[in-house]
Amino acid sequence: MSSPNIEDRVISLGSGLAAIPERLLLAHARGEVLFICGAGISKPAGLPDFRELVVDVYARLDTSVHAVLAALPAGVCNQWQVDCSALTERQTAEVKRFMLGDYDVVLGMLERRLDDQTRGDSQVRREVASRLNSGVHTPAPIHRALMRLADRGGARTIVTTNFDLLLQKASQKHRSPVATYALGSIPRPSRQTDFSGVLHIHGALATDLLRFSELVLSDQDFGEFYLRRRVVPDFIYDAARLFHLVLVGYSANDPPMRYLLNAVAADGSRFDDLKERFTFYGTSVPDPVALEDWKARGITPIHYDSNGKHQALLTTLERWSELSAINGKKAKIDSELRRIVKLSRGTAPESDRDLFDHLFRRSNASERTRLSSLVSSAKADIDWLDAIVKISAERERGRKP
Known part of the structure; x- marks a missing residue:
């Protein structure tokens, strides 16, 4: 069976990791x-994400709204039933926007309500800076x-x-x-x-x-x-x-x-x-x-x-x-190749075959020569060496290897 096109190949750098x-x-x-x-x-x-940051800001600037926001589960939508009877219409509007995930809009509404501005040294911006700078x-x-x-x-x-x-x-x-x-x-x-x-x-x-x-x-x-x-x-x-x-x-x-x-x-x-x-x-x-x-x-x-x-x-x-080609750990890359070729190519896991091929495909001529020598000295079977020859002969197909 022919190998997948370069546009379709994915490389798993380890068990349970993302396929890149x-x-x-x-x-x-x-x-x-x-x-x-x-x-x-x-x-x-x-540090908080955007949602948590908004909740923290309300904890310092508006405890009434904070009590409502803190009780909302993450991921709620505007269909969620929430009691805003103790809030003003402007506060209620902020809660509704929060439930939609429009956190930038919520902070803008809060600034306009408290400071009548959304730039400069507002209470909201001071609290954001204080929260993100608090602690070590x-x-x-x-x-x-x-x-x-x-x-x-x-x-x-x-x-x-x-x-x-x-x-x-x-x-x-x-x-x-x-x-x-x-x-x-x-x-x-x-x-x-x-x-x-x-x-x-x-x-x-x-x-x-x-x-x-x-x-x-x-x-x-x-x-x-x-x-x-x-x-x-x-x-x-x-x-x-x-x-x-x-x-x-x-x-x-x-x-x-x-x-x-x-x-x-x-x-x-x-x-x-x-x-x-x-x-x-x-x-x-x-x-x-x-x-x-x-x-x-x-x-x-x-x-x-x-x-x-x-x-x-x-x-x-x-x-x-x-394993980066730019500043990766050379000893780690060499160790991976030695580990992979301990098995024959036919019995090695597909993820190891893909990683082996990638390490050669991305390398320039001098690095391929060095890695080929390393693999050969590790007594790799002939199928690994054949794979190196095939990779070296690949046509660029519009992309530099």
Whole structure:
């Protein structure tokens, strides 16, 4: 039986891990992948997602509404019966919006009610900064894995809609620290090494709580930076032409995700030079409808089992970073090849055969020679060596291996 086309191949980097399209792994090996990170990556560090942040803000600014919001289960819709008899009409409207998941709108409504403004040093923005800066938050393992994967070869570049600085902290052990850019200071996307750093497209928190941080937080902020000034859509469009965007730490209905998807989809319908976009999407049980929903939005989903607090996602990203063609651990890659060829190719698991082929397919000529020598010295059977010859003879088919 013939091997699947490169467009259809998926590589599992380990048992129970997400199956990643090989075309994405090859693009990453060429330095053509840009990760965009959401609130989900900072939850292991003790920071809230958007929904939890809204609840925390109400706990400090409006205890009456907070009592209602805190009693709502996650994932409720506007059909849920809730007692708002003790609230004003404006408060009730905020609860209804919260139930729809329009958290940016909720914060905008709260700002307008309390401060009659949605920008500047409002009570809402002070509370957001206070909540995110409270306590000592250290980078989680997923931050470190993503910063390794952000290496494009000569530059480390990663995009986030988070306000926290945990990605920067995760990179401090590197020899060269990364720069931080936010909103208007973000460099224009390019393949040059000066397009680097942690890029906060929704703004970054100032470490000094007395200093004002410009954040894309409320509905009016999203309107300002996505529609009026088009700062974020223009950046995303340029990036999507140069890189495969990979979303991590989002759900399909997160407010930042809705705006990001709309920005990409709008340009994708007019231009055909946008590269394929991907998202890591976790569910506790198979959900083919949710996967199709991502596809309908122009995003290729990479599914993983979200049980165990998304451990499979973390392990997948860590494993990918260990085996990275750009800065992976050479000893780990060599060890994997020696392990795989202990069995004959005919009896080895399909996942091991796929991984073996991928490690050779992504390599340049000198690396293939080195790995071939390693496999030969490990006394691999002739079928493994034949596979190397076939991979070396593959036609590019429009893509560099």
